[in-house]
Amino acid sequence: MTKMIHMPRRAALMAGISIASVALGCSAHAQDAAAPEQAAPPAEEGDIVVTGVRASLSSAQSIKRNSDVIVDSIVAEDIGKLPDRNVAEALQRITGIQIQRSFGEGSSVAIRGLSQVRTEINGRDVFTANGGRTLSLEDVPSELLAGVDVYKNPSADLIEGGIGGLINLRTRKPFDFDGFKASASASVNYYDMYGKSKPQANLLLSNRWDTGIGEIGVLVDLAYQKTAFRQDQISSQPFFLLDQSLKADGTPNNATDYATAQGLGRLGKPTYLPHGVGIGQYLGDRQRIGADVAVQWKPTDTLLVTGEYVRSDYKFQYGDYSFFAYTGTNSITPDYTAPFTFDDDGNFRSGTFVNVPIDSNTSLERRKSVTNDFSLNVKWNPTSNLTVTADGQFIRGVTDGQRSIVILHSNAERLYQVVGNGVPTMDILPDSNPANGNGSVTDIANYAPLGGGYLDHIDHSVGKEYAGRLDAEYKFDAGIIRSISGGLRYTDRTAVTDSSTYAYYGTSALADNLYEVHPFRGDLYRGYQGVPAGGVFFSRGIVLDYDATRQALAPYVDASQRQSLLDGVSYVPSDRNTQGEKTYTAYGVAKFDFEEAGFPLDGNIGVRVIKTKVATDGFSVQTPQAELPNGEPTNGAISYVPISVNSSYTKALPSLNLRYHFTDRLQLRLAASKGLTRPDFSQLNPNINIVEFNPGNGIRTSSSGNPYLKPLEAKQFDASLEWYFSRTGSLYAAGFYKKVDGFIANIATDETYDFGNGPFTVSVSRPLNGDNGKIKGFEVGGNSFFDFLPGLWSGFGVQANFTYVDSKAPSPAATDNEGNALIVPLEQLSKYSYNLIGFYDKGPLSARVAYNWRSKYVVTTRGNGSGELPIFNAARGQLDASLTYTVNDHFGLTVDGVNLTNTENRTYYGIPSRPQSSVLNDRRISITARLTY
Structure with a gap:
């Protein structure tokens, strides 16, 4: 057990994470984030230096305790070993x-219920080029990270952009180590539903040398992950x-509808019928390649230069089998000779329908995202009181995506369906009259006559940013004001997105060798019958071969479309x-301490x-009405009219953070600040397609982004009471309140256009800044x-937390009976969530069992066919575990298990008696060997 050293409060604070404290509170935040080795309090004489789970908990606790702001952290137990393999899963x-x-x-x-979260690497911008502003957390191999701070x-010295919060991913630097450091790991991951194993590896090499021009350090950290997944889904329409x-x-x-109710014997009774069912089986894989190369040079005791290159290369792909028997918004016809059951509210429970169209889809989806991040940081301490930091960065991200879907058509002569609180049941039954065919859904003859179709889509996004900042901090030797810091920051970012519309090609019956029969019963959903x-x-x-698909389908499309299909999708303006x-930014921060005043x-x-300053460019696609030679109206020639919008705004974001020390171990934090989140670039997209010809004489409709959107702003208040009773022991309670102004929602409004034939009205759906939310x-x-327990029992430990979040936000998409916007919870927000984690860390053995649970939440405020009710995700919990045996100081073995309880994820339309989908994913078992020198 580590011996506790009691020190005066200031000494205790200084004995925390010196580098992390600088990162959290001063202008050099971008470069001074601590590595785990530095994050733990330095060992006093007579202390036992701890490693593994204890060390990571101690480091994370020290960061939280000694920071100037409210922050929570995760620290890797060892090099290349976050508590979870996936960054997002570690953050949960x-x-x-x-x-x-x-x-x-x-x-x-x-x-805390807000998805508007800013992501950083080492205190700098990082993003995935996908029309958004943040990093897709699934892109980065977790082995590259020393820790994550939330x-x-x-405070005002941290970069703005996330009203929900800020997530900083920390990598290591060569000066984090005393000298030469080498670490390597190799893993094999087994995915039980898919029945596949995939490799994973990490290598870190670091060293530092004294040379004639000063001390130089070089670090290279490489990571490779290959993962697989299978997801089975059964859904009700x-x-x-x-x-x-x-x-x-x-x-x-x-x-x-009246005849259907009459035939079911339900005239005068509310009756809700699903319009079909569906099956999805997704088989895919992910690949992550990450690199971190850092060079540090310390020519004098007062000057430190750090250059770093971070690269993430992410590939995602799946091919699926999707099978739907559904009528869409068209009516569905019951088999009145078969029994039907309903619940007391009129919701369908079981029954049989006739002549339901079938779509059988095989598809490919791919995404490849590469982010390259170059940075140079110079930190100068001309005196012991003054620190000046200059930082420059260039980041470039590229994302390419493909989506291609081959559709076959058939017909279900009789569809038997059961829904309830369990997994939906569906079966396709043959017609009772043999003369009408066998009705088998595994017979090619029942698909070929109806032909099918092909959908093709591509997208390409490029994002670039140049960023520079200059910061200075002056520390005072005495007095209430302990330091004053300030800085300037400039960024120049561009985002170019190309996204094709879906091209559709009708196909005739295919050759038999292009079909395959895929089994469901006994294989799908872990053997569900x-x-x-x-x-x-x-x-x-x-x-799965994008080019081969088009080549194979070309003989079966109309001759006029054949060359277009072979050429592939191309972009129009x-x-x-x-x-x-x-952006142009200036900030100032003053730190104060009243300890000397008692x-x-x-x-x-x-x-x-x-x-x-924002500049937005796009096109208005205008199709005027024209006349045929016989005088009948038709669509005229398409024209592309450029749109260019410039806008600007200036915001001031004040912040105040207070910490009151009741004792050296008990402290109260109070914080108030104002934050903002800028709209995603995809929301600013001005492109719009307007067609004047209106043959149905209905309402003309269109959709677009809004280049005039303003950022969301939040006033936020926090209070946190924290008790640190040991190096790895703490209790805390925190309350928070946020008032968000300008929630963005899609709202349809009437707009007037005139293409030369006179004005006409179009209902255009655009994102608009709406009302406040709380x-x-x-x-x-x-x-x-439990260090107080004897012997081996002292190796046990526990971590637990609980969160309650209540939110209210306007949703124009959900209305009451009078048409007024309903106040509903934020989407994707559970009111209750908790974590229970048990540890064991003693001698060579280290183990962890973690259970995460969250209550139901709103997926969308208004789901299709839900009767203006939101779609909910049911409550969900998942159990993960790991076991590590350290053979010696240099070698260890780890076994990990994810989703051990085979958790099922369920959604429903408004109320649980209208199920939407039931989903199962793989369990993952991993074995890792790790070497460290």
Whole structure:
């Protein structure tokens, strides 16, 4: 057990993380984030230096305790070993964070209910080029990271951009180590549903030398991950209420719905029918390649130069089998001779439908994202009181995507369906009359006559940013004001996005060798029996080759489209939108401490002022009405009219952070600040398509972005009471309140256009800055090892936290019976979430069992067919575990398990009795060997 050294408060603070303290509170934040080796409090004489789980908890606790702002951290236990392999999944262990998963892996996070989160690497911008502003957390191999810091109420010296919070990913530097350091690891990951194993490896080499021109250090950190996934899904199509209303003359307003209710014997009773069911089986893989190269040069004791290159290379691909028996918004016809059941509210429970169209889809989706980040930092200490830092960065991100879908058509003569609180059941049954065919969904003859179609889409995004900043901090030897810091920052960012519309090609019956029969029953959903035996699909082996797919389909499309299909999708002018953004920033921060005045209060106060200039370019696609020779109206020639919009705004963001020390171990934090989040570049897209000819005489509609959007602004207040009773033991409780102004929502408004034939009206859906929203809640948590227990029992420890978040935000998409906007919870926000983590760390053995749970949450405020009700994700919990055996100081073995409880994810339309989907993902088991010298 580590011996506790009692020190005066100031000595205790200085004995914390000196480098991390600078990173959190002073102008050199971008370069001084601590590595784990530096983050733990320095060992006093007689201390036992701890490693593994204890060391990581101690480091994370020290960062939280000694920072100038409210921050939570995760620190890697060893080189290349975050507690979770995925950054987003590691972040879910932090109080107040909830994650979204994509095909079984954590992909994005929300902090205290807000997804507007800023991401950084070493205190600098980092982003994925995808029309957004942040990094896709799934892109970066976690082995590159020394730790992750989450700022919940920042000070003015931290870069603006996240009203939810700021996530800083920290890499290592060569001067983090005393001398030569080498670490290597190799893993094999097994995915049980897919039945595949994939490799993973990491190599770090670092050294430092005294030379004639000063001390020089070089670090190279390389990471490679290959993962696989399988996701099985069974879903119900949206539920629709049968319209049984009558006109004044007593005839039905909807004759089909009225006849359906009559045939079911439900006239006068509310009746909700689903319009079909679906199956999805997604088989895919991910690849991550990461590199971090850092060079540090210290020519004198007062000058430190750091150059760094960070690269993430991410590839994602899946090919799926999707099978749908559904009618869309068209009516579905019951088999009135078969039994039907409904619940007390009229929701369909079971029954059989006839002549339901089938779509059998085989598709390919790919994404490749590469981000290159170059930085140079110079830190100068001309005196012991003054620190001057200059920092420059260039970052370039490129993302390419493809989506191609081959569709086959068939027909379900009879569709048997059961829904309820469990997994939906569906089966395709043959017609009772043998003369009508066998109706088998595994018979190619039942697909070929109806032909099919092909959908093709590509996209390409490039993002660049040049950034520079100059910061200075002066520390005073005595007095209430402990330091004054200030700085300037300039950024020049561009985002160019090309995204094609989906090209569609109708196909005739294909040759038999292009089809395949894929089984469902006994294979899908871990052997679930309530599905059809299988289906007929276009060959998945071909669809995984984008070019080969087009070549194979070319003989089966109309001759006039054949060359277009072979050439592939191309971009038209309106597929591109270009954004340019420049920011000019100045900030000042004063740190104060009233200890010398006999009052145990310290903190900082500051303001950050930012001027933002935005330039947006795109096209208005205009199709005027013309006349045929016979005088009939038709569409005229398309023209592309450039759109260019420039805008600017200036914002001041004040902040105040206070810390009151009741004792050396008990402290209270109070924080108030103002933050902003700029709109995503995709939301600023001005492109719009307007067609004047209106043959149906209905409402003309279109959609577009809005180049005039303003940033969301938040006033935020925090209070946190923290008790640190040992180096790895703490308890805390925090309350928070955010008032957000300018929530962005898509709203349809009437706009007038004139292409020379006279004015006409179009209902255009655009994102607009809306009303205010409020988020409030509290967090409680703690962690400790049971050092008071004897012998081996002292190796046990526990970490637990709980978060409550209550939110109210306007949603124009959800309305009450009078048409007023409903106040609903924020999307993707669970009101309750918690983590329970058990540890064991004693001698050569280290183990961790972690359970994460979150309550139900709104997926979307208005789901298709949900009767204006939101779509919910049901409550979900997941169990993960790891076990490490350290053979000696240089070699260790680790076994990890993810999703050990085989957690099922369920969604439903408004109420649980209208299920939407049930989803299962792989369990993952990993074995890792790790060498360190």
